Amino acid sequence: MFNRDKWNEILEVLTTNWWRTLLTAFGVFWGIFILILLLAAGKGLENGIRQDFGDIATNTMFMWTQPVSKSYQGMPKGRNFSYDLDDVRDIRNNVDNLRFVSPRNQLGGFRGGGNVIRGLNSGAFDIYGDYPEIIKQEPMNIVEGRFINYNDIDDKRKVAIIGRGVETSLYEDGEEVLGSYIKINGVNFMVIGVYTKKSGGGDSERQQKQIFVPFTAFSQAFNRGDKVGWMAITAMDGTPITDIKQSIFDIVKNNHKIHPEDERAVGHFDLFAQFNRVESLFMALKVIAYFVGILVLLSGVIGVSNIMLIVVKERTNEIGIRRALGASPGKIRNQILTESVFLTIISGMAGIVFGATLIFGLNYALDMMDPIDMFANPSVNLGVVTIALTILIISGLFAGLIPAQTAIKLRPIEALRTE
Numbered sequence: 436m437f438n439r440d441k442w443n444e445i446l447e448v449l450t451t452n453w454w455r456t457l458l459t460a461f462g463v464f465w466g467i468f469i470l471i472l473l474l475a476a477g478k479g480l481e482n483g484i485r486q487d488f489g490d491i492a493t494n495t496m497f498m499w500t501q502p503v504s505k506s507y508q509g510m511p512k513g514r515n516f517s518y519d520l521d522d523v524r525d526i527r528n529n530v531d532n533l534r535f536v537s538p539r540n541q542l543g544g545f546r547g548g549g550n551v552i553r554g555l556n557s558g559a560f561d562i563y564g565d566y567p568e569i570i571k572q573e574p575m576n577i578v579e580g581r582f583i584n585y586n587d588i589d590d591k592r593k594v595a596i597i598g599r600g601v602e603t604s605l606y607e608d609g610e611e612v613l614g615s616y617i618k619i620n621g622v623n624f625m626v627i628g629v630y631t632k633k634s635g636g637g638d639s640e641r642q643q644k645q646i647f648v649p650f651t652a653f654s655q656a657f658n659r660g661d662k663v664g665w666m667a668i669t670a671m672d673g674t675p676i677t678d679i680k681q682s683i684f685d686i687v688k689n690n691h692k693i694h695p696e697d698e699r700a701v702g703h704f705d706l707f708a709q710f711n712r713v714e715s716l717f718m719a720l721k722v723i724a725y726f727v728g729i730l731v732l733l734s735g736v737i738g739v740s741n742i743m744l745i746v747v748k749e750r751t752n753e754i755g756i757r758r759a760l761g762a763s764p765g766k767i768r769n770q771i772l773t774e775s776v777f778l779t780i781i782s783g784m785a786g787i788v789f790g791a792t793l794i795f796g797l798n799y800a801l802d803m804m805d806p807i808d809m810f811a812n813p814s815v816n817l818g819v820v821t822i823a824l825t826i827l828i829i830s831g832l833f834a835g836l837i838p839a840q841t842a843i844k845l846r847p848i849e850a851l852r853t854e
Contacts, residue, residue, distance in 0.1 A: 458738075460739075461735070461782070462734055462737075463738075463779050463782040463830070464735070464786040465735060466728060466736075466786070467782075467790070467826075468786040468789055469731045471728075471790030471823065473723075474724045475790070477717070478813055479813030480717075480810055484717075493707055493710040494670050494671075494706075495668065495707065496667075496680055496706065497667055497668075498518075498666045498683070499664070500515070500517060500700070501702040502700070503700040504699040505697045506694070510693075516691045517662045518538070518666065519662055520663060522686070523663060523666065525686050526666075526683055529682075529686060532670055533669070533670055534669045534671050534672075538663040539564065539665050540564035540663065540664040541563050541664050551601070551605070551646065553606070553615070553616070554605075556606075558601070558605060560604075561646070562646045562653075563647050564649065564651075564652070564654060565649070572669050575632045577629070577630050579628060580612075580629060581628050582596055583596065583649050588650065589651075591649065594624060594625050594626075594652070595627065597626055598629070598642070598643040599643045600644035601644055601645070605617065612629055613626060613629075614626070617646075620656075620657065624652075676707045677707050677711075688701065732830060736830040736834045737834075739778060739835075740833070740838065743774065744838045771835050775834045776831030783824075783826075783830075787824075790815075791815070794813055794814060794815065797813055798812060798814070
């Protein structure tokens with residue numbers, strides 16, 4: 436491997452007809468380049484979609500009520516019903532492997548924004564009545580003050596945590612936020628915290644314009660009693676919420692006299708199932724990228740093999756002399772294989788470097804532009820580069836195998852006769 440004469444000979448063989456060598460190398464270069472580019476594009480799409488999920492706990496289900504579609508136990512179809520705190524208690528007590536069960540109430544959203552006033556400024560924002568656990572299901576960064584705690588819940592404190600967007604709308608620059616009061620639908624709440632959220636997608640700005648207050652204070656201030664608008668339910672790690680959601684549905688159906696086969700009454704969004712579909716899409720894209728890239732690479736490897744066959748044919752006389760001087764078939768085979776692997780690795784590495792440079796330039800351009808929904812930070816990791824190098828080495832060996840076998844089958848006496 437470290438024989439200087441051997442490498443001089445390899446370089447001489449490859450540079451004798453440099454134009455042919457360059458065209459041969461281009462096939463491998465292009466195959467690796469396409470492979471790297473496809474994987475980077477797939478990763479960029481994956482990163483963009485993951486940004487849309489934000490930091491939200493993915494093993495979560497959101498559940499709300501809808502009109503019932505079947506009559507049951509004397510109750511007519513088409514009626515409306517509401518969840519209450521008894522439903523929350525029964526779910527917590529009777530369903531195993533649940534991490535959080537968060538009842539929620541809301542002003543705003545699809546019902547229209549809640550009217551919020553501070554001094555001469557006003558705005559319509561989404562107001563949520565929540566428990567402290569919601570910050571673990573829907574993470575946010577508390578940049579000033581604090582979030583809701585259970586003392587706020589127990590004492591029904593009229594306190595609020597506002598987003599940066601709310602602060603911008605209701606406060607002047609440099610004005611003290613903590614300890615000030617905002618009026619939500621005519622009820623005063625003291626601001627105890629300010630948050631920001633990281634979010635992809637088109638609702639990023641809206642998510643900075645939300646207000647969170649204690650669930651109990653919300654219920655008291657806006658006459659909700661023990662009613663629950665909807666719930667965010669998160670299962671323990673290792674237990675998909677998809678596997679246990681039916682038992683949750685059965686509890687609320689039983690509590691509200693809903694037909695067990697009524698599929699419409701309990702509205703829900705299974706974030707875990709949606710995330711799994713996206714994960715499957717990512718895997719399919721990765722498989723397609725490898726499949727297409729390897730096929731393109733294979734065409735380049737076939738080109739290398741054909742050229743090596745031509746090289747062996749041109750060196751028939753030389754091979755005969757070597758065999759006559761005592762060179763073993765193994766040495767002849769190793770020489771041909773080394774030339775093939777060297778050509779393949781050099782051209783493949785050029786493809787990797789060119790692909791990495793293009794990806795770097797693309798990332799730089801994306802940083803200079805406005806964020807693009809569903810596409811962010813295309814990249815390949817070290818594992819992909821390692822896989823690419825492994826593919827190159829194996830491809831080089833296969834490309835040189837047939838020419839090497841052809842070379843060692845030549846009988847010295849016949850090879851010496853060739854001119």
